[in-house]
Amino acid sequence: MDENKIVSTNQSIREIQEFEENKEQKVLFSYLGAFDEEHLIIISNYIEFAQTVKRTTQRTNLFKIFVEMSQNISQNSTLKKEIGGRNTGCGKITIIEFDSYFKMISCNPATDNDVQTIKERSIQMNSLNKEELRGLKRARIREKTNKAGNGNIGLIKIAIISENKIEVKTERGNNNKNYVTISVKINK
Amino acid sequence: MENLIKVQKNEGFFKYPNVNFDATSGDCELSGESFMEDSKIYYTEIISWLHEFHETEKSKTLTFNIKLSYFNTSSSKMLYELLKVLQDFSDDGQDVVINWHYDSSDSELEDDIADLCFDVSIDVNQIPE
Numbered sequence: 005m006d007e008n009k010i011v012s013t014n015q016s017i018r019e020i021q022e023f024e025e026n027k028e029q030k031v032l033f034s035y036l037g038a039f040d041e042e043h044l045i046i047i048s049n050y051i052e053f054a055q056t057v058k059r060t061t062q063r064t065n066l067f068k069i070f071v072e073m074s075q076n077i078s079q080n081s082t083l084k085k086e087i088g089g090r091n092t093g094c095g096k097i098t099i100i101e102f103d104s105y106f107k108m109i110s111c112n113p114a115t116d117n118d119v120q121t122i123k124e125r126s127i128q129m130n131s132l133n134k135e136e137l138r139g140l141k142r143a144r145i146r147e148k149t150n151k152a153g154n155g156n157i158g159l160i161k162i163a164i165i166s167e168n169k170i171e172v173k174t175e176r177g178n179n180n181k182n183y184v185t186i187s188v189k190i191n192k
Numbered sequence: 193m194e195n196l197i198k199v200q201k202n203e204g205f206f207k208y209p210n211v212n213f214d215a216t217s218g219d220c221e222l223s224g225e226s227f228m229e230d231s232k233i234y235y236t237e238i239i240s241w242l243h244e245f246h247e248t249e250k251s252k253t254l255t256f257n258i259k260l261s262y263f264n265t266s267s268s269k270m271l272y273e274l275l276k277v278l279q280d281f282s283d284d285g286q287d288v289v290i291n292w293h294y295d296s297s298d299s300e301l302e303d304d305i306a307d308l309c310f311d312v313s314i315d316v317n318q319i320p321e
Contacts, residue, residue, distance in 0.1 A: 075229075
């Protein structure tokens with residue numbers, strides 16, 4: 005690999021500028037890269053270590069949402085890296101702490117179909133209460149799918165655990181790829 | 193028929209449930225945690241063993257104990273498939289008992305179990321502990 009590519013000044017400047025604009029935020033954690041098992045071990049240990057929440061339920065909820073988001077990136081991101089003979093999805097997860105809640109944000113490139121599906125499902129999910137979300141989850145579990153993994157139940161589970169609306173934003177990058185950002189609040 | 197036993201070290205990020213299926217007694221236990229990259233591969237072996245047990249030991253009672261403290265959505269889809277398989281065995285005349293143990297303080301886990309058992313016609317004994 006070209007060493008000059010490792011130290012990307014432009015990227016670092018962008019990230020520092022982003023920090024300057026939001027420096028009141030307490031970013032607990034941010035990771036950009038492949039969501040393979042080796043990195044997931046390090047990240048999950050850090051989440052356990054870094055969070056300041058003492059109540060077990062809250063700690064567990066943060067971890068459970070991380071499991072679902074990381075699995076979504078690993079399986080659905082169109083940006084792949086071959087690790088150990090497997091094509092692993094790449095993306096970014098950030099956890100920010102606010103006074104009364106955490107915010108977990110995931111971002112990854114996605115296919116046009118996935119972007120459309122996630123947008124439609126998030127609108128549907130945000131109109132439902134907890135019992136209705138459970139009903140939707142039951143229906144999705146019972147759907148036949150050939151796709152490996154969670155059959156898109158993860159997003160519903162995130163909504164149920166967080167007890168907050170899910171924000172989904174999509175954007176087309178300069179490279180003409182679609183990027184999907186999913187963010188959710190987790191109450192303290 | 194051979195027993196199916198999988199004792200997991202689970203030192204990595206992903207967690208695979210322990211499997212202790214006894215072909216002689218018909219007592220089967222699934223315990224620990226379940227979240228992995230591809231749950232379909234892991235659970236397919238479990239379901240294949242159960243099919244073989246049903247075919248060769250249909251006269252025996254199959255007692256299936258689930259003691260999972262956590263399972264992710266990928267696993268929940270396969271756990272539902274497993275329940276449907278056990279329901280089919282029961283419909284086909286085998287005596288099947290399902291006991292699903294859970295921590296009584298974990299209301300979310302209780303909801304997840306209830307959602308999986310929602311329209312399964314075989315009785316699932318949901319046992320808070």
